[in-house]
Amino acid sequence: MFKKLIVPIFYTALFSSAAFGQIATSTSKVKLQLVTDQLSHPTAFAVTTKSPELLFVCEQEGKIRIIQNGKLAATPFLDITKEVLKKDGYDERGLLGLAFHPDYATNGKFYVYMSVAAVPDEKGVNHRSEVREYIVDKGNPLTANKSSMRKVLVFDQPESNHNGGDLKFGTDGFLYISAGDGGGADDKHGQYGNAQNLSNLLGKILRIDVNNTPYSIPADNPFVKTQDAKGEIYAYGLRNPWRFSFDRNTKQLFAGDVGQNKYEEVDVITKGGNYGWRPIEGLHDFRSDDPKPVNPIATIAEYPHPEGLSITGGFVYRGKAIPSLAGKYIFGDMMGPIWSLTPGANDKWTREKLSIGKDAGYWHVYSFGEDLSGELYVLTVLLDSNKGALYKLVP
Template identity: 45%
Template sequence: MRLSARILMLSMITPLLAAGQESTPEPAKPSLPTIRMEPVLGGQVFRAPVQVLPTPSSKPELAMVEQRGRVIAVGLETGSKKRTILDMRDKVRLTQSEEGLLSIAYDPDQSKNPHVYLYYTASKPRRTVLSRMNVKPDGMIDKSTEKIVLEVEQPYWNHNGGTVLFGPDGMLYLSIGDGGAANDPQDHGQNLGNLLATIIRIDVHTDEAPYVVPSDNPFVGVEGARPEIWAYGLRNVWRMHFDSKTGDLWAADVGQNKWEEVDLIVKGGNYGWRLREGKHDFNNPEGSTVEVIDPIVEYPRSAGGSITGGFVYRGEKIPGLQGAYLFSDYMSGRLWATVMQPDGEPFTREIYKGQPMAISSFGEGTDGELYVCGFKAPYDSKGRIYRITGMSTD
């Protein structure tokens, strides 16, 4: 299998040779089309958008999550005037680049549970907060109704995660970073006794405050382990996503110094941090027998410096990308698609040939089409929303 876009380090498939016979031809590789970025919402500018998602409105509408603590809604069809549906800047700590309002998730059953869940950084003490607020019939989010679901004390300012989302099982999932600094100095990655460096799974549809742990979580009843944990050994999963067709959980884990990675998350999985970075030993004691799960894709820091996980494409406008997982790198502006081949091996190709764009996050419309929050350069505060569209035949 070829190296994709000159950088992605994937396994090579060696043809089988038989004495006196020709080698078996290598299967044809998938044809992944390149894409374009089309500005939407009239090209309006947002202040450091870190997430784009549909609102529960009956009319097509997107919500943009601004890192500093606002959520802005704009009509999708008309690119109508912005309306601020939440301003919680007074609650959000934003003194460093990885802090702020990091993500939100609307409850999938708004008729029964008109709530939105939010994940953000806060001060005194320094911590990350998962909370719930009510959504009014007009789409406004009522800050006065905030209910704290979970708080995680953070030893450092960086590596907070984090995506909050609902799974196809109705449970709430949250990615939490390893606590920060560098090299995981407090060894949170392999410590099941804390929630750092994990993805957790909890049931928030309960009368028992503030949540309950599902009985089928993998570490329920394990001595010394936090039962909320679904998977661990993850350095800093900034973005993750459930495939709307298969239910697979895809996560992009930001690396330390050398490797960025894409993981398929499974129940109870150990993804290796800080024993390994990607598929490579990092701080792995000699003779260690700990079983860890390899990433689906990894790429070196020569290709970027901070992976942004995306979505599996399930729209209809770009058939050649059907079932492909899209992801990008915030620092280099490159964008790739990965598909799983019949033999179980991934095939990855760089699919965006336009002006490099710092992508902080992907989003999915109700029709399965994908959007990105894009900046001209990393740390630019003026971001726009683009729709992934178009096809070329190169």
């Protein structure tokens, strides 16, 4: 079933011959500017107001690299390679997320999402996901203090795949975390899968307050007072939310949710929202024998597998360099295409393929990044060289 030549860390499932809708080619004039091609499996991107000249990129194997004024620093900001669980370049585990505290300039704190071995071995547990806090070295902004580590949130994963793993701070100061459904095809764990089960953290967007030890649950989280529900849950019914982001203007939370057999989807995440998985994939029934969700929130866009294989969520463009992209949600697929979604009347979104000169067969699109100016970056692996690369979208 798996073909290692094309299987990245966020693999979904087999191709389908289903077709859905029409897709236009964007007239936006966009090209790619190479920043570096000396990375290894880049999974996450972050910036800080404290040091705006620095771009931070996670490598799946366990390093956070720094790009300073266009040059890749030889010494990693953080190297936890020996602690990260990742067996090979096609494993979905590893160092998957990075977020700097809103008060990083004064407290030096940042957070990572990573996979670690389950020790001791436990039946039904493949590995564990950890959200960790670290603090930058007080005397060197280019180095993290490894001894400052504290574990914030730890939870079990029954399979190796569908780990989500993105981290973002909202304007409310809380840390948002994406967690996949625990892996295995069809969300097979539990009677109706993990994503619809409010008693675990899998298949969810989580929201916690990291300013307490190890963390606290915001009082207005939607399921704080729901019996047998995890208070950390912000939204649920997701399969594998691979990359999410906040629109810096509207504060809306967008997520790319990886599909199973036929459809990939983009969701606008709202507090307490149920996004339908496992009974629903995209806009379609998936498991007719599952109970129907009450008031599921429909995806704002979907595409079938002939157009791609595994969605990579992106950002709403709020930069200045490319006016034609203003207000559009830019996202991609691991197979190579990059699209824009344009909002229209009656909450309808129009999807267009960006003409960037690179597509399927050239690269795997692992992730996207946004700098302090709102300009966007693409994190990729180049298929001809197997090098990890960072590109900037430019006019």
